[in-house]
Amino acid sequence: MKIAILPGDGIGPEITAQAVKVLNALGERFEMDTAEVGGAGYAAHGHPLPDSTLKLAKDADAVLFGAVGDYKYDGLERALRPEQAILGLRRELGLFANLRPAILYPELAGASTLKPEVVSGLDILIIRELTGDIYFGKPRGVRECPDGPFKGQREGFDTMRYAEGEIRRIAHVAFQAALKRDKRVTSVDKANVLETGQFWRDIVTDVHKEYAGVELDHMYVDNAAMQLVRAPKKFDVLVTGNMFGDILSDAAAMLTGSIGMLPSASLDANNKGLYEPSHGSAPDIAGQGVANPLATILSAAMMLRFTFGLTEQADRIDNAVKRVLAQGLRTPDIHEAGSTRVGTEEMGNAVVAALG
């Protein structure tokens, strides 16, 4: 069981260290190697995804990823910016299925910006396609505008595209996931405007024929954004493309009060995966020992579940997290009156102690 540890930038190293500590406490034999990625990759090797880091990730069964990005790299050309590391890993490792659960722990119901009755008991799973869409579509660039009222000026352009096989495989992931949950899938597109959207809808509808036990409905992305904040509990599994999934998953994350709680998995066709917190590198609080490590710890649990099939160990971590929340321990992002404020390291230690 080989794990590549890629801590990255900002709070990345602090939070990954806690997840590594938890993994080490389980009594399994993991082989873990660490490499620089993102701004740290650029600083050490001149590239956000150095060849040595990519090789380590390719050779591993799973990747535990912290976060990348820092203001100090904002001036770099796009190809060298920290974000390219995560995009490159997704592309190079074929990680097409992004699972982003949004679960509200009852103890944190007060931390949401929405009324408790709207969000309490929330348990939805956003499945975002990760290797297609406008993120990777070509052609793209800046050119001379060929027609219309702005003909002759410069224009920026990107290409939204989805191949049939790309839509089929993510649809299967969604229906399979729904079979293990409430058996409902909402597919989100913009079929009223975009060719890609109508095509997406047609293919998902076709794949659905193989899943008689799952209910499918379709929603336009604008409506989905509204329903997510109006009545989020109505969703079970939501499946959508790369760009819409990026946006909707951030909105869904915030329903739970803190994006600091949410893990994610990016899987290939063989359950190799990259596991990372849904949040970013938070350079403003880096190095202060206050970042919430729970999203990363829960990401490690997802790794045990999906890549290594260690269900019991994954449950141990999930339950330990519930226990520390029940004990009232809170990092500043989820702190409320009456709870006990702890730092990154203390939170990690508490999870280890609660593993049982």
Ligand code: IPM
């Ligand atoms: C995410 C991030 C990335 C994305 C960025 C950092 C490239 O926002 O994982 O959601 O847009 O996919």
Ligand code: MN
């Ligand atoms: Mn995002």
